[in-house]
Amino acid sequence: MNLIENIRESLRAIYGNLLRTVLTGLIIAFGIMSLIGILTAVDSMKYTLEQTFSSLGANSFDIRRKGYNNRGSQQGKVQKVYPDITYRQAAMYKSLMDDKGRVSLSSYISGATVVKSTTAKTNPNINIVAGNEYYLQNQNLNLERGRGFSTYELENGTNVAIIGKEVADNLFPKKDPLGESITFLGRHFKIVGQLEKQGGSMGGSGGDRTILIPLETGRHIPRPDNSVLNYTIKTAVFKPEDLNFVMGEATGVMRNLRQDALGQEESFEIRRSDSALESLNEISGYLKAGGFVIGFITLLGASVGLMNIMMVSVNERTREIGVRKALGATALQIRQQFLIEAIVICMLGGLVGILFGVLMGNGIAALIGEGGFIVPWIWVFVGLSICILVGMASGYYPASRASKLDPIESLRYE
Structure with missing residues (x-):
């Protein structure tokens, strides 16, 4: 079973448990949405204020x-x-x-x-x-x-x-x-x-x-x-x-x-006219740090939830793991399969979270003051990277546990 086959098997498993995948993805989506939403709102308001200050001349x-x-x-x-x-x-x-x-x-x-x-x-x-x-x-x-x-x-x-x-x-x-x-x-x-x-x-x-x-x-x-x-x-x-x-x-x-x-x-x-802008940059830095901490804590909770669901998935598929091992699947291939599942679920939830986070952040900024629509590409890539890390962190222990199951005991598991 090579890597490509592992990815296909992971996608089939995700599709076979679609409702659980959606609910799990939503946990990650809310975490990413809070992170991207706060940071987008800060960037959007900062952009609006920068335009105001720069119009006064530097x-x-x-x-x-x-x-x-x-x-x-x-x-x-x-x-x-x-x-x-x-x-x-x-x-x-x-x-x-x-x-x-x-x-x-x-x-x-x-x-x-x-x-x-x-x-x-x-x-x-x-x-x-x-x-x-x-x-x-x-x-x-x-x-x-x-x-x-x-x-x-x-x-x-x-x-x-x-x-x-x-x-x-x-x-x-x-x-x-x-x-x-x-x-x-x-x-x-x-x-x-x-x-x-x-x-x-x-x-x-x-x-x-x-x-x-x-x-x-x-x-x-x-x-x-x-x-x-x-x-x-x-x-x-x-x-x-x-x-x-x-x-x-x-x-x-x-x-x-x-x-x-x-x-x-x-x-x-x-x-100086730009001294207020310097103060603004300092304040927005604190707001971003605070928003990142809040979003990180939310994602930490989401990762715990994902790990719990992956553990349940391992228990439910114990016999399946036993069959795969009996057919020659190695511990590495079993571990890869569950890790890929966790990462794909995180990526799907992350994409939804990023979309709603950008909309939420710009919406908050629009309610507070007039400004253009901003897509913070840096934070989008950061969010996707965090999704991969969360998927790996949440899926590693369940994947490792699955890879260490004894095939004989797994086949007898009820």
């Missing part, structure tokens, strides 16, 4: 007040409060660094704002942002219709606005919003442009709920608490290879403008 960096996103105290310690970046500091930085890159200045004017037209109003969830002439370009925001701010509007603080897609749909569902008037923060603004639909990763849609106004206009809008505006600076260098050099120069310029003493820590933060 040749830019932001400057903000240090601790701008602090939330009170941590571990019982009150965090240090650093002074805001003032308009004078931001404007001075722009004049000094204009030849090194494209510098945009912006300030968050208001959140949870209600915006009204003559016939409708929005929910109190609209963000008002003031920006200069480079804000749209540096943030990679594109206009669907209309125009950007003119030099006159930027310099004189005219009441004009560029609105997000959701704002336009809510206030002007059946007509072109360009040239229409809207009211917010106690002022009337004329709409000169509308942003393309941004959507959002992880279910967000902040860009569609944003209204952009000229920086000079935002500076002169009274604030309810009379607080000073805090400014954010974004610098996009002309040559990506100069990024680290320009960041070093920007650090020196800002330390001087902020009067940070020698040896004192900086009162501002410089963050």
